[in-house]
Amino acid sequence: MKAIGKKRTAQDLVFNIVNYTVYGLFTIVCVLPFYYLFINTISANDLVSRGQILLVPKGIHFNNYAEILKMRGLGQAALVSVGRTVLGTAGTLLGTSFLGYALSKQEYWHRKIWYRYVVITMYFNAGIIPWFINMKNLGLTNSFWAYVIPAIVSPFSLILYKTYVENIPSSLEESAAMDGAGYLIRFTRIIIPLSKPILATTAIFAAVGQWNSFTDTLFLMTDSTKFTLQYLLYEYMNEANSLADSLMKMSESGVRVDMSSILTATSVKMTVSMVVVLPILCVYPFFQRFFVNGIMIGSVKG
Amino acid sequence: MKSNVKKKTRLIDQGGFRLWLLSFPFLILIFLFSYLPLYGWVYALFDYKPGRALTDCKFLGLGNFTRMFADKYALEDIVRVMKNTLGMSLIGIATSGLPMMFAVFLAEIKSKPYRKAVQTLTTIPNFISWVLVYSVAYAMFSVNDGFVNRLLMNLGILDEGINFLASGEHVWLNMWLWGTWKGLGWSAIMYIAALTGIDQEQYEAAAVDGAGRMQKIWHITIPGLLPTYFVLLLLSIANLVNNGMEQYFVFQNAMNKEYIEVLDLYVYNQGMVGINYSYSTAVSILKSIVSVTLLFVANMSSKLTRGESIF
Structure with missing residues (x-):
């Protein structure tokens, strides 16, 4: 018996070491790229272009972040991205919640259809x-509203919302109806406050979707004032030449000669990437439970 | 007032109808963005040139559909694109057990902070866009600035950087790897949730019977997760031809185009880049038909085997 027990613990130990290591490595693989991007954006740009930044940042400065704001179109793109995220999310919340609420009512005109x-x-x-x-x-096409209006009704979120509302005890609404409250009053005063958790989940998914959206700009927009940060990042990743050109113009007009903080094509790519990913990285840890809620509710059929 | 009392069933007096009126603007939006575009399917019957009225374009009937199979070059393209589409989808289906395994072995980690940290950090890539994944790929693998090349050169293993990204080799595998990097941690969450639904008494009973760790996993955990796995597998079969285009679009370049072009990307490249509006529409109509058929097949097999539909 003892021998078997020992064999088991030895096996267990090996199992645990392998298990912890594999998960540790995969976690590093998931995180390292973001760390690497970050240290390259805050290290001296001449060291970066000579390939000397690997794991430790050197010559730390934050000029890149200040400098890219001066690039043509970037401020505008940030505005568009933030704008669509705010308005698009608000639209999704409004549309899916109201239509979801309406369709949860048995008396809705031809509800099934x-x-x-x-x-x-x-x-x-x-x-x-x-x-x-x-x-x-x-x-x-070439309209900012293309980001917002089609997002107003999202069938998937609507099903989630409707399912949630159906589980709210109807007695709460009935007493308000007795007092003569119409649908809109009941919706805004009773249903919305009671459905905050699902609204939060919907909002966070909609916001991430809006922020990350790329193909709609690709398909619909040719006017550069409607470009989003994601689209601009894509352009920068692929048009190294035009990027270098516009950087050249910037450095010609500038008077600074400090090599360590002059923007290079690589530093622009990496800095814009950080700007695009930072909101997600900052928001994610705090809202993780909403994301997880979302997938749980989503796995329950509507 | 009197008439009101008399005609109580007048439509406008019904709460349900007023509710419908209130929600009517949203129903219109659905019509505008989901149903109205279907009208565009008629373009597949013409040789449509942008900027012209449809009535001024040549009517081809089913010409665009037959072209896919009659025209030698078009057929070659379709065969190549279908190979890529099915190849990459099948790699995904073949490895669809991975998220389940991820969840199962993660549960074997007894340290809760470690487990939570792994779970949180590995789900982050799911929430970044494909453009950013490409940027990450660039940061890790580009010739001059890539982490991997820098590391190998610093260690003296390489003299010159390797251009991983522009390579036309192992494209399917690379795309699968990026998809896994992005999605594995997130896909595992569904199974992590399902794990909590497994009756703990089964483990205790098994321990009394002297079952080891692997035996418990094999005989209790995995059977407990199989229903979830099965539903997700059916959904991925239903999505066999729907790879989406974003990932492949951002990673495509002249070197790998032959192997990366999946059906969705082909439709985009033909239509929006090549301005073959009609032909591209015809391809996407066929794709829709195949995709809806697969969905029904998947649903039918779910009904037959589990007695439950998947949607």
């Missing part, structure tokens, strides 16, 4: 070209 009308849109789409032509006909 309209619910199917909404849900079925999750399972088909017309394809890129018909969608693009449609957006063009609606006047939403």
Whole structure:
């Protein structure tokens, strides 16, 4: 018996070492790129371009972050990104919550048909070209509203919201209805306060989706004042030449000759990447439970 | 007032109808953005040139559909693109057990802070965009600034950097690796949740019977997670041809284009880049039909085997 017990603990030990190591390594692989990006943006740019920054930042400065703001289009893109995230998320909250609430009511006019009308849109789409032509006909190409209006009704969030509202005891609403409160009053005074958890989850998913969205800019926008940070980052990643050009112009007009803080194509790419990812990295740890809630509720069928 | 009392069933007096009226603007939005574009399918029947009225374009009937199979070059393209689409999807399906394994072995880590840290940090990549994943790929693997090349050169293993990103080799595998890097931690969360639903008494009973760690995993944990796995597997089969285009679009370059072009990217490249509006629409219509069929097949097999539909 003892021999078996010993063998087990030895096996256990090996198992644990391997297990902890594998997870540790994968976690490092997930985090290291962000760390590497970060130390390269705050290290002296001449050291960066000579390839001397590997694990430890050297010649720490924060000029890159100040300098990229002077680049053409970047401030505007930041504005567009923040704008669409705020307004788009607000729109999604409004649309999915109200329509979800309405469709949770048994007395809704032809409820079954309209619910199917909404849900079925999750399972088909017309394809890129018909969608693009449609957006063009609606006047939403090169328009900021193309980021906001189509996001207002999201069938998936709507199902989640409707399911949640259906579980709120109807007696709460009924007593208000007795007092003569209409649907809008009941929705805003009773349902919204009671559905805060699901609204928070919806908001956080919508906000991340808006912030990360890239293809809609690619398809719809040619006017550079409508570009988002994601799109600009994509352009910078792919157009090294034009990037170098615009940097050259910047350094010509400047008087500084300090090599360590002059922007290079690499430093711009990395700094813009950090600007794009920082909000996510900052927000994520605090809202993790909402994300996790989202996937849990999502796994329950609507 | 009197007439009001009489015609109590008048539509406007019904609460449900007023509610419908209140929500009507949102129903219109759904129509505008999900149903109205379907009208664009008629473009597949014409030789549409942007800027012209549809009535001035040549009517081709099903010409755009038959072209995919009749035209030698188009057929070559379709075969290549289908290979990429199915190849990458099948790699994904073949490794679909990975998130489950991730959750199972993560649960074997007894230190709670360590477990939480792993869980939190490995889910972060899921919340960054593909453009940013590309930027990360650039930061890690580019010739001059990439971490890997710098490390290998500093260690004296390499004299010159390797251009990993522009390589046309192992494209499918690379795409799978990036997808896994981005999604593994997040996909595991579903299973981590399902783990809490497994009856703890089973483990205690097994321990009394002298079952070891691996035996418990094999005979209790995995069977407990299989229903979840099965649903997700069916969904991934239903999405066999829907790889999406974003990942492949940001990673595509002249060197790897042949192997990276999946159906969604092909539709984009043909339509938006090549301005073959009609042909591209025809391809996407066929894709939709295949995709909806697969969804029904997946749902049917779920009903037959589990007695429950997946959606």
